[in-house]
Amino acid sequence: MSVDEKTVRRIATLARIGLSEAEVPALAKELNAIIGFVEQLSEVDTTGVQPFTSPVENKMRRREDVVSDGGYAQDVLANAPEKDDEYFAVPKVVD
Amino acid sequence: MSKLTDLNLAQARDGLASKAFSATELTQAHIERVEASDKLNAYVLKTPEKAMDMAKASDAKLADGTAGPLEGLPIGVKDLFCTQGIRTTASSKILGEFIPPYESTVTQNLWNDGAVLLGKLNNDEFAMGSSNETSCFGPVNNPYQGANGENLVPGGSSGGSSAAVAARLGVAATATDTGGSIRQPAAFTGTVGLKPTYGRCSRWGVVAFASSLDQAGPITQTVRDAAIMLGSMASFDSRDTTSVERDVPNYEAALTGDIKGLRVGIPKEYRVDTMPSEIEALWQQGIDWLRDAGAEIVDVSLPHTKYALPAYYIIAPAEASSNLARYDGVRYGARQAGVDIDDMYANTRAAGFGDEVKRRVMVGTYALSAGYYDAYYVKALQVRRLIAQDFNQAYEKCDVLLTPTTPSAAFAVGKEVEDPLEMYLNDVFTVTVNLAGLPGLSVPAGLDGNGLPLGLQLIGRAFGEEQLLRVGEVLETAAGFTTRPKEWWSA
Numbered sequence: 001m002s003v004d005e006k007t008v009r010r011i012a013t014l015a016r017i018g019l020s021e022a023e024v025p026a027l028a029k030e031l032n033a034i035i036g037f038v039e040q041l042s043e044v045d046t047t048g049v050q051p052f053t054s055p056v057e058n059k060m061r062r063r064e065d066v067v068s069d070g071g072y073a074q075d076v077l078a079n080a081p082e083k084d085d086e087y088f089a090v091p092k093v094v095d
Numbered sequence: 096m097s098k099l100t101d102l103n104l105a106q107a108r109d110g111l112a113s114k115a116f117s118a119t120e121l122t123q124a125h126i127e128r129v130e131a132s133d134k135l136n137a138y139v140l141k142t143p144e145k146a147m148d149m150a151k152a153s154d155a156k157l158a159d160g161t162a163g164p165l166e167g168l169p170i171g172v173k174d175l176f177c178t179q180g181i182r183t184t185a186s187s188k189i190l191g192e193f194i195p196p197y198e199s200t201v202t203q204n205l206w207n208d209g210a211v212l213l214g215k216l217n218n219d220e221f222a223m224g225s226s227n228e229t230s231c232f233g234p235v236n237n238p239y240q241g242a243n244g245e246n247l248v249p250g251g252s253s254g255g256s257s258a259a260v261a262a263r264l265g266v267a268a269t270a271t272d273t274g275g276s277i278r279q280p281a282a283f284t285g286t287v288g289l290k291p292t293y294g295r296c297s298r299w300g301v302v303a304f305a306s307s308l309d310q311a312g313p314i315t316q317t318v319r320d321a322a323i324m325l326g327s328m329a330s331f332d333s334r335d336t337t338s339v340e341r342d343v344p345n346y347e348a349a350l351t352g353d354i355k356g357l358r359v360g361i362p363k364e365y366r367v368d369t370m371p372s373e374i375e376a377l378w379q380q381g382i383d384w385l386r387d388a389g390a391e392i393v394d395v396s397l398p399h400t401k402y403a404l405p406a407y408y409i410i411a412p413a414e415a416s417s418n419l420a421r422y423d424g425v426r427y428g429a430r431q432a433g434v435d436i437d438d439m440y441a442n443t444r445a446a447g448f449g450d451e452v453k454r455r456v457m458v459g460t461y462a463l464s465a466g467y468y469d470a471y472y473v474k475a476l477q478v479r480r481l482i483a484q485d486f487n488q489a490y491e492k493c494d495v496l497l498t499p500t501t502p503s504a505a506f507a508v509g510k511e512v513e514d515p516l517e518m519y520l521n522d523v524f525t526v527t528v529n530l531a532g533l534p535g536l537s538v539p540a541g542l543d544g545n546g547l548p549l550g551l552q553l554i555g556r557a558f559g560e561e562q563l564l565r566v567g568e569v570l571e572t573a574a575g576f577t578t579r580p581k582e583w584w585s586a
Contacts, residue, residue, distance in 0.1 A: 003461070015416060015460040016423070016437070017453055018445035027457070033516055034458050038405040041474050044481065051476030052483060054307050055293040055532020055557075056337045063333070075196040079427035088425050091436045 003031045099124040104168060104266040104320035111157055111167045118157060118167025122150035122211050125169045129213055129264045134584040137249075137258040139174050139232045140182055141214040149211040156209065165327055166209030171265040173256050174215040175222055176202050176311070177300040181212075185302040186230035187220045189422045189447025191429035199300025200332045201269060201311045208327040213265050217255030220449045221419065222276055222304045225521035226511060227254025229451040237284060237505050238262040238580035242545045247505040250280030250521075256314045257284040261580060267315045267324050271301060273308045274407055275501075275525030278537035281314050282500035282550025285539040285578055287571070288314045289321040289564075290525075292557050293532035294339035296325075297332035305414035306337075308407075308529040318538060318568040322346035325560060341558065349561035350568045355389035357566065360493030364400035365524060367502065374499045374549060377541045381497055381551045384573035385566070393493045397485040402478050403527040404519060409462050409475035410530075415452075416459030422447060454515060483531040490556055495566050498524050500537040500550035524552060534560050536567045539576040548578065 003011075008028045012019045019027070073086045082089040099121050102110060110116055126143045146169060153167035177183045177195035184190045198206075206212070219229040226248035227235040235254040237247040238261045249258040253270035257280030260268050270277045272290035281288025289312045296311040303309060313324035326346050332338040361382060366375070386392050424430035424443030431446045433439035448456065462471040489496065502523055511518045528535040534557070537550040551570060555563035 007461075008457075011457050011460050011464070013441075014464060015456050016420075016440040016444055017448065017456065018438075018441035027454070030454055030515060031457060031461070034408060034454070035461070037516055037519075038408050038471065038475075041402060041405050041409070041471075041478055044399070044402055044474075044478050046474060046477035046481070049477040049480050051473050052480035053476060054337060055483070056339060058294075058337060058339070060336065061333065072196075076426075078196055079193050081424055081428070081430035090425055091433065091439050093436050 003028055003035055100128045100263045102266065103316040104323055105317065107168055107266050108165070108323070118150040118153035118211065119147065121167060122146050122169045125213055125265060131585045132262060132264050134236065135238060135258050135262055136233055136235050137217055137255045137262065137264055138171065138214040139184065139186065139217045139255065142181060142212050145181070146211050146213050153209050153211060163207065163209035164323065165205060167211060168209070168266050169211040169213045170205065171213050171216045171256060171259045171268040172202055173218050173253055173268065173270050175218055175271050175302045176269055177302070178202055178212070178215065181215065183215065183302070184231070185221050186218050186232055187447065187449070187452065188231045189428050189444070193427050195300070197300060200297035200330065200334065201301065201328045204327050204330055205269070210327070216259055216268055219252035219254065220452050221302065221415070222252035222271055222273055223415070223451050223455055224251040225275065225279060225518050227251040228508065229449050231449060234508050236508065236584070238584065239284065239505060239547055240581070240583060241507060246508045247547070248283065248508055250283035250505065252276040253280045253314060257281055257286055257288070260284070260286045260314050260316060262584065267313055267320055269311060269328065270314045271309055271311050272529065273304050273411060274529050275522040277312050277314060278500050278525050278535055278550070278552055279521055281537040282539070283505040283548065285548030285576060286314050286316060287318055287321050287539065288312070288537040289325060290528065290535045291325060291329065291560060292534045294337050295329045295558070295560070297330060297335040297338050299332055299334040303418040305411040306418060307414060308411060318564055318571045319347060319350060321536070322350060322564045344561055346561060346564055349565050351565060352569060352572070354385065354566055354569050357390045357495070358393050358493040359385050359390045360393050360395035360489050360496045362395050362397045362400065362489065362496055362498060364397050365498045367523065370499070370502055373543050374502065377549050377551065378499050381540055381570060384570060385497065388569045388573065395489040395492055395496070397489060397527065399478065399481045399485050400527055403482055403530055404523060406475040406478040406482065407522070407526045407530060408458070408519060409471050410479060412455040412459030413462045413472050414459070416456045416463065419452070419456055451515065479530050482527055486531045486533060494556070495563060496554040498552045498554065500524060500552040504543045504545070504547035504549055528554055533557055534563050536563050538567050538570050538574065540570065540574040541576070542578060
C-alpha cells in the first residue's frame with residue numbers, strides 16, 4: 001500500500017497539522033518508507049491471536065464516589081494562552 | 096580525598112552519612128560543574144538556587160537524624176517529568192514556557208527521600224528519537240568524542256541524562272524508556288541504565304509518548320546506584336491505572352554477588368548479520384564472565400524478534416498520535432493564531448511540533464484511520480502478543496537474558512538525522528523489552544576500537560529487578576569499566 005500526496009493531505013487534516021504544499025512530497029516519501037518497513041508484519045500468521053493492549057492485566061480500580069480533588073480553577077488556567085474569568089478562551093466556534 | 100563530583104551516588108550518600116562533607120558542599124560542587132558544561136548542552140534549565148535551598152534543608156535533616164535514603168544527593172531530571180513551579184517542556188516548542196502546577200509521582204518520591212534538583216535535562220522532543228537531535232534546544236554532545244575530536248550523540252531519547260551522568264553533572268539522573276531511551280543512551284556513554292518492569296514506576300505527571308510502553312527509570316554510574324534510585328522512584332500510585340500494587344523491595348540488598356546456578360539465556364535471533372565484530376566479541380566476553388561467575392549458559396530462541404521494530408513503529412506512533420492530540424493551543428503551550436479554531440489548531444501544531452514528531456503523529460493517525468485500523472494497528476497488537484509469548488517460553492529455560500544493548504557505538508552528530516529508518520534500527524535490541532513490558536538493564540562492558548563505550552543488556556522477568564540488578568553487578572564487576580571521557584567541554 002502506498003501513501004500518495006492526497007493521502008498525506010488527508011492525514012494531516014485528521015491530525016490537525018498544517019502543511020504547506022512544498023512539504024507534501026517529502027513527507028509522502030518518508031511515510032512510504034516507514035509504511036513499507038512495517039508492511040513486513042503481514043508475513044506473520046496471527047490467526048486467532050488476541051491483540052495485546054497492555055503489559056499489565058489490572059482490572060480498573062474503583063474508588064469511593066466522593067469529591068477528592070479540584071477547586072483550583074486558577075491553577076488549571078495558569079498556563080492558558082488565552083483565558084477569560086474561569087474559562088479557556090478560543091476563537092469563535094458557533095455563529 | 097578526590098573531588099566531590101568524582102563520587103558515585105552510593106559514595107556520596109556514605110560520605111554525607113559519615114559527615115565527611117555536607118549536602119551544601121556536595122551540591123555547590125555539582126552546581127559549579129554544571130555551570131561549566133554548556134558545550135554539552137545536557138541541561139535545558141538549571142535550578143541552582145532551588146538546589147541550594149534543598150541542600151540546606153537536607154543538611155538540617157542529616158544533622159537531626161531524619162535523613163531520607165537520598166538525602167542531600169544532587170540529581171538531574173529529564174525534562175519529561177513535570178516539576179511543580181519549574182518549566183517543563185519535553186524539549187518541544189509546543190509546550191512553550193509551560194510551568195506545571197503539579198509534581199510527577201516519580202520526582203515527588205525522590206524529593207520525599209531527600210534528593211536535590213540540579214535542573215532539567217535535555218531529551219529528544221517528546222522522547223521521540225535515538226540521538227537527542229530532535230530536541231528544540233538542539234543536540235546534546237556525548238562527553239566521549241570521536242577519534243578525530245568530532246562530536247558524537249549521547250543516544251536518545253534520554254541523551255541529556257546519559258551525558259550528565261557520564262560527565263558527572265549530578266550523581267544520577269532520571270530518564271524514561273519507550274523503545275530503548277534509557278538503555279541505548281547509557282550504552283553510548285559508559286553509564287548504567289535501568290528500564291524497570293512496566294507498572295513499577297508511576298507514569299503520573301510524566302509527559303506521555305506511548306502509554307503502554309513508557310516507563311521511568313534511572314541512569315547512574317553504577318548498578319548499585321541504579322538499585323538505590325529505583326528503590327525511591329518505584330511506588331504504587333492510584334493515579335496511574337497501570338501502576339502495579341506491589342511492595343517495593345530493598346533492591347540494594349539484592350546485590351549479593353552470588354549468581355551460582357543462575358541460567359542465562361542467549362537469544363540466537365540477536366546475532367544479526369550487520370553486527371560489528373567487536374560487539375559480537377563483547378557479547379561472547381559477557382557470556383564467559385557470567386559462566387566464570389557460576390552461571391549456566393542456555394541457548395534460547397525469540398522467534399518473532401525481527402518483527403518487534405515494525406510492530407513498535409505502528410504501536411508507538413498510534414499511541415503518540417492520540418496522546419499528542421492534547422497539544423492544541425487551548426489549555427497550555429504556545430498558540431498560533433488562525434482564522435477559525437481548526438486553523439488555530441493546525442497552525443499551532445505545525446509551528447510547535449518538530450519534523451520527527453510530525454512524522455510519527457502522521458504515521459499513527461494513518462494506522463488508526465478508517466480502513467487501516469485492522470490491517471496495521473490490530474495486526475501490530477497481535478504480533479506484540481507473539482513477542483511477549485516468546486519471552487514467556489524462553490523463561491521456561493532460563494532466568495535472565497544477555498544481549499548487546501545496541502548494534503553500534505555512539506555515532507557522529509548529524510549522521511543519521513536525515514534517515515528516520517536508519518535511526519530506528521538503533522533500538523533493535525531494546526524495543527522487544529518494552530513491547531513485552533519487561534525490565535532491562537544496560538551495563539557498560541567495554542570499548543570499541545575508537546575508545547567508545549559499549550554496553551551489554553540484561554533482560555529479566557516481569558518484576559524481576561532484584562535478580563536483574565544482582566546479575567548486573569556481577570557483570571559490572573567482571574567488566575571493570577573505569578574509563579572516563581576526556582574533559583574537553585570545560586576547557
